[in-house]
Amino acid sequence: MTDPLPPLRDVIKAFDLGAKKSFGQNFLLDLNLTGKIARVAGDLSNSIIYEVGPGPGGLTRGLLANGAKRVVAVEMDRRCLPALEQIKTAYDGRLSFHEGNALEVNELELLTPQDNEKLRIISNLPYNVGTMLLIKWLTLSDWKPWFSSLTLMFQKEVAQRIAAAPGSKAYGRLSVLAQWRGRVKIAMNVPAAAFTPPPKVASAVIHYEPTEPLDKAVRLKDLEHVVEKAFGQRRKMLRASLKALQVPVMELLEAAELLPTERAENITVEEFVRLAKIYRQMLS
Numbered sequence: 001m002t003d004p005l006p007p008l009r010d011v012i013k014a015f016d017l018g019a020k021k022s023f024g025q026n027f028l029l030d031l032n033l034t035g036k037i038a039r040v041a042g043d044l045s046n047s048i049i050y051e052v053g054p055g056p057g058g059l060t061r062g063l064l065a066n067g068a069k070r071v072v073a074v075e076m077d078r079r080c081l082p083a084l085e086q087i088k089t090a091y092d093g094r095l096s097f098h099e100g101n102a103l104e105v106n107e108l109e110l111l112t113p114q115d116n117e118k119l120r121i122i123s124n125l126p127y128n129v130g131t132m133l134l135i136k137w138l139t140l141s142d143w144k145p146w147f148s149s150l151t152l153m154f155q156k157e158v159a160q161r162i163a164a165a166p167g168s169k170a171y172g173r174l175s176v177l178a179q180w181r182g183r184v185k186i187a188m189n190v191p192a193a194a195f196t197p198p199p200k201v202a203s204a205v206i207h208y209e210p211t212e213p214l215d216k217a218v219r220l221k222d223l224e225h226v227v228e229k230a231f232g233q234r235r236k237m238l239r240a241s242l243k244a245l246q247v248p249v250m251e252l253l254e255a256a257e258l259l260p261t262e263r264a265e266n267i268t269v270e271e272f273v274r275l276a277k278i279y280r281q282m283l284s
Helices: 008-015 031-040 058-065 078-090 107-111 130-138 156-163 173-179 220-232 238-245 249-255 269-283
Strands: 047-052 070-075 095-099 118-124 149-155 182-190 203-210
Touching: 008 078, 031 058, 031 118, 031 149, 031 182, 031 203, 047 058, 047 107, 058 070, 058 078, 058 118, 070 078, 070 107, 078 095, 130 149, 130 156, 130 173, 149 156, 156 173, 156 182, 156 203, 173 182, 173 220, 173 269, 220 238, 220 269, 238 249, 249 269
Parallel strands: 047 070, 047 118, 070 095, 118 149
Antiparallel strands: 149 203, 182 203
C-alpha cells in the first residue's frame, strides 16, 4: 500500500514537532526505512501492533502501509497527537492512540485482541526509557507472555547487550533475561544519520520471540537475583561475586558444576538457570 500522507518533514513543520530531549525523541523520516523495520516482524495482516512513542508517526505509517491490521500507540508528547489523528483518518481508523506513560500502561486493557489476532510490540523506543520497557516485558510473571514478538529499536550498544553471547564484553544481565525464555537476534543496524536530529550513536533493531523457559521450575526472581550478584562485580571470580547470595558459595558452585574461578561473563544462560535453581533449593 502506498502511504497517502505528506512527507514527514512537512508534517513536523506543520505541527511544530521539533524533537525534545526530555522525551528521548529522535525521529525516523524515511518511510522506506520504517517499512523495512515493520517487515522484520513478518506478516502483520492479522496482528495488533503496540507502539510506544510514535512521535509524528514515521514507524506508525510504515506499519499501516505494510498491512498491520491495527496499531495501538502510546505517546507522552501531546504535541504529536494531531499528527497521529491525521494518520488515523488516512488509514480508516486502523490507528488508535493514547496519551500516557508506557511504563505505567496495562497493555492488555488497550489492545483487546479478538479471535486469533496476534499481539506484537514494534517500536522505535525512546532512548530514555527503552531498557526499562524491555525489562518490563521480559519480566512478566506469566509466560508465555501476551505478545507474539518484540521488534524494537535501541542504541546499538544496548541491542548488542540484549543479543550477546557468553564470553563477549557485551554479555550481561540483559542477555540472560532475554535469552532464558526467548530467541533474540539483531535484525538490522540503523545509522545515526537516519534520524532527525541524529543521535551521537548508531542504533539497531532487535527481534525477539518468546519460547518455553529453559527450566520451568526456575523462578524469575531467583534468576534475576543470581544474575545481578554475578554481574555486580563483573571482573571478580564467582566464588567472590556470589558471596552476596548468602548461601555456601562453594557448595552452590559445586552443585552447579561450575569452577569457582570462573567469571560471570563466561557463564552460559543455561548455567545461570541451573545456578538459580540450586540457589532456591539451598534456601528451602
